Amino acid sequence: MNILEANNVSKAYAAHRALEDVSIAIPKQSIFGLLGPNGAGKTTLIRIINQIIMSDGGEISINGEKLHPRHIEVIGYLPEERGLYKKMKVGEQLMYLAQLKGLSSGESRKRIKHWLEKLGLTEWAGKKVEDLSKGMAQKIQFIATVLHEPDLLILDEPFSGFDPVNANLIKDEIFELREKGATVIFSTHRMESVEQLCDDIALINKSKKILDGPKKEIQKSFKSNKYQVNYKGQLSHLSSGFSVLESGVLEDDLSQAVIQTQAGQNPNELLSELISKTEVHGFIEIIPSINDIFIQVVQEGQS
Amino acid sequence: MKQIILVLKREYLTRVKKKSFLLATILTPLLFPAIIFGIAYIATRDSGNEDKEVVVLDESGLFGDAFQGADYNFQFTTGSLDDAKAKFQEDGAYGLIHIPEIDLEDATKTFYDDFSFFSRTNPGLQVMEDFEGSIRRALEKIKLDRSGIDPAVINSLKVRVDLDSFNLSETGEAKESNSGLSSVIGYVFGFLIYMFIFIYGSQIMQSVLDEKTSRIVEVIVSSVRPFQLMMGKVLGVGAVGFTQLLIWIVLMFTLSTVGLSILGGGEGMEMMANQMPQEVELTQAQEMAANVQNMLSTVPVVQILISFLFYFLGAYFLYGALYAAVGSAVDSLQDAQQFMFPIMIPIIAGIVALGFVLQDPHSGLAVTLSMIPFTSPIIMMARLPFGVPTWQLLLSMLFLVAGFIGTIWVAGRIYRVGILMYGAKVNYKTIAKWFTMKV
Numbered sequence: 001m002n003i004l005e006a007n008n009v010s011k012a013y014a015a016h017r018a019l020e021d022v023s024i025a026i027p028k029q030s031i032f033g034l035l036g037p038n039g040a041g042k043t044t045l046i047r048i049i050n051q052i053i054m055s056d057g058g059e060i061s062i063n064g065e066k067l068h069p070r071h072i073e074v075i076g077y078l079p080e081e082r083g084l085y086k087k088m089k090v091g092e093q094l095m096y097l098a099q100l101k102g103l104s105s106g107e108s109r110k111r112i113k114h115w116l117e118k119l120g121l122t123e124w125a126g127k128k129v130e131d132l133s134k135g136m137a138q139k140i141q142f143i144a145t146v147l148h149e150p151d152l153l154i155l156d157e158p159f160s161g162f163d164p165v166n167a168n169l170i171k172d173e174i175f176e177l178r179e180k181g182a183t184v185i186f187s188t189h190r191m192e193s194v195e196q197l198c199d200d201i202a203l204i205n206k207s208k209k210i211l212d213g214p215k216k217e218i219q220k221s222f223k224s225n226k227y228q229v230n231y232k233g234q235l236s237h238l239s240s241g242f243s244v245l246e247s248g249v250l251e252d253d254l255s256q257a258v259i260q261t262q263a264g265q266n267p268n269e270l271l272s273e274l275i276s277k278t279e280v281h282g283f284i285e286i287i288p289s290i291n292d293i294f295i296q297v298v299q300e301g302q303s
Numbered sequence: 304m305k306q307i308i309l310v311l312k313r314e315y316l317t318r319v320k321k322k323s324f325l326l327a328t329i330l331t332p333l334l335f336p337a338i339i340f341g342i343a344y345i346a347t348r349d350s351g352n353e354d355k356e357v358v359v360l361d362e363s364g365l366f367g368d369a370f371q372g373a374d375y376n377f378q379f380t381t382g383s384l385d386d387a388k389a390k391f392q393e394d395g396a397y398g399l400i401h402i403p404e405i406d407l408e409d410a411t412k413t414f415y416d417d418f419s420f421f422s423r424t425n426p427g428l429q430v431m432e433d434f435e436g437s438i439r440r441a442l443e444k445i446k447l448d449r450s451g452i453d454p455a456v457i458n459s460l461k462v463r464v465d466l467d468s469f470n471l472s473e474t475g476e477a478k479e480s481n482s483g484l485s486s487v488i489g490y491v492f493g494f495l496i497y498m499f500i501f502i503y504g505s506q507i508m509q510s511v512l513d514e515k516t517s518r519i520v521e522v523i524v525s526s527v528r529p530f531q532l533m534m535g536k537v538l539g540v541g542a543v544g545f546t547q548l549l550i551w552i553v554l555m556f557t558l559s560t561v562g563l564s565i566l567g568g569g570e571g572m573e574m575m576a577n578q579m580p581q582e583v584e585l586t587q588a589q590e591m592a593a594n595v596q597n598m599l600s601t602v603p604v605v606q607i608l609i610s611f612l613f614y615f616l617g618a619y620f621l622y623g624a625l626y627a628a629v630g631s632a633v634d635s636l637q638d639a640q641q642f643m644f645p646i647m648i649p650i651i652a653g654i655v656a657l658g659f660v661l662q663d664p665h666s667g668l669a670v671t672l673s674m675i676p677f678t679s680p681i682i683m684m685a686r687l688p689f690g691v692p693t694w695q696l697l698l699s700m701l702f703l704v705a706g707f708i709g710t711i712w713v714a715g716r717i718y719r720v721g722i723l724m725y726g727a728k729v730n731y732k733t734i735a736k737w738f739t740m741k742v
Contacts, residue, residue: 072525
């Protein structure tokens with residue numbers, strides 16, 4: 001079951017096309033990475049899902065229903081450009097944002113109290129936002145995004161500006177929300193920052209989707225049978241089929257090499273050959289990073 | 304609708320709870336009268352010139368008693384002008400008037416300009432007029448004496464006229480009108496609307512700008528349609544203005560009532576103390592109060608008040624929406640200046656035209672400006688005390704409603720794009736593009 005499906009969504013501004021026929025499907029309770037460089041069209045797609053702007057063509061459905069204003073209440077959105085009312089008190093501000101999402105004041109109060117306690121901000125409820133540190137303000141922004149317990153969390157560049165401690169804290173909260181049933185969309189141009197978090201990804205470049213699917217499968221399909229080996233001894237006269245791509249000395253007599261096998265060859269074959277010739281200290285299959293895959297796909301598309 | 308109310312509530316409460324709101328609301332009705340009285344007090348004190356010594360060197364010998372009874376301390380001197388000047392330098396007198404020999408033989412001569420006034424600083428207009436008047440009256444008197452005309456004849460030729468004006472209604476009922484009072488009321492109400500547009504319009508703009516610069520706007524519009532956000536804001540700030548206005552009306556009413564009763568009470572006490580002479584004064588005061596009441600009855604008070612609330616809201620919506628659009632288009636107050644210009648032009652045109660309209664409230668210019676929605680709130684309020692045909696009032700109100708629906712629509716289209724544009728170079732062309740853009 002997909003919580004969100006977008007079919008052939010397009011959007012053009014006067015000067016350029018921001019999205020061209022983009023289709024994605026986001027499985028329920030997954031963490032979905034919407035990846036691509038700046039200006040690729042990620043924020044446009046997110047704004048369309050949030051009904052801040054309208055698409056020119058295509059369809060979006062949430063839980064099988066066509067996108068409707070009431071869906072605002074099932075989405076929690078943390079935009080890339082985010083802030084708070086500086087002169088407003090933390091508690092009042094969260095109250096206002098929760099009520100805008102359709103929560104009653106009683107329910108809002110209860111949840112605000114819970115979340116402030118959870119993130120250790122209880123004594124700041126009566127303070128104005130301008131008195132908060134940047135990290136605390138970011139936590140408040142996160143609370144505002146999740147207060148109405150949205151089924152779909154959309155986080156645009158969530159970790160930009162977060163210090164590592166807060167980033168980890170927020171990551172843990174996101175996992176916990178996912179456990180409770182939420183689906184999360186990460187949108188970022190820094191692919192390495194969310195790579196390990198995502199179950200599924202879609203790559204967007206120049207307003208087009210160029211690749212999507214479960215992350216593991218994508219990586220598998222881009223595997224090029226390369227292995228990284230740490231060893232002692234002489235790595236020479238490997239049997240045909242194994243080619244050494246690069247090699248170098250790590251320390252003293254320990255060396256490292258990247259070896260490619262031919263398709264269909266079992267890593268055990270390489271390993272047994274290595275064992276017979278050298279003293280193996282490390283052996284790992286090189287899984288291509290999403291960033292590498294992205295660059296590869298973009299380059300293939302250009303040539 | 305629920306969303307608009309939430310936005311409205313926030314805009315309203317954050318403003319009303321501010322200390323500055325409380326101060327402005329309570330102090331303004333006290334401050335304005337205080338400033339006016341303060342200026343008047345200083346002005347009356349200043350006019351005391353009895354201490355100022357003015358030396359008069361009268362070589363003609365004609366002005367012996369011309370300067371009697373004037374406000375200044377006049378000292379006559381003799382000798383040459385140079386001597387008088389030297390003495391003036393030493394003495395520290397305020398001024399020196401020199402009157403040379405005057406040839407009065409030619410009875411047809413009516414222009415005399417040989418007089419001089421010396422002083423250490425530039426004398427004010429009033430001072431010059433005082434002295435010129437004294438000399439002119441003295442010369443006129445001398446010439447009258449020489450002409451042999453009986454002064455009584457001259458006096459009998461001077462007459463005074465008071466034209467009572469009446470409004471003749473269609474039923475033929477004549478009602479006394481008072482154009483002086485109408486002008487004052489018209490000016491005050493026209494000006495009040497002008498002031499409110501400025502104060503509350505820029506508050507809306509500031510509020511839009513704050514949301515944009517604090518980057519909260521995208522969070523908000525993921526829950527609220529941009530149009531709802533804009534309307535909530537316009538209505539919220541408008542409600543603040545309305546609250547302030549009501550408090551001012553109540554405060555001024557209470558203050559004037561309390562003030563009058565204190566004055567009245569004081570008079571009563573004095574009257575008890577010594578009966579007769581005060582009684583006369585009291586009847587005079589009563590007569591004056593009756594006069595004021597009479598004058599007020601010549602003005603359609605209820606119509607003016609209801610219309611004022613209507614035009615106040617109409618003008619506020621019309622301009623408030625435009626201020627919101629400007630706030631959405633720019634990133635800082637400085638950038639806003641260039642877009643403020645076209646908004647200010649009709650407002651300022653209205654205020655400039657106010658003077659002409661008050662001189663002739665039924666002229667073509669006045670009627671036209673009171674129909675155009677951009678100027679009608681100021682101009683129609685100025686015209687109302689003079690009596691405006693009902694059809695004109697209703698038509699003007701209708702146009703105003705159409706006008707603010709129009710500006711809100713235009714502003715909404717600019718606003719929805721503008722609030723999400725950060726750091727964009729904005730000119731009129733980009734705004735036009737936003738207006739036509741499909742979002």
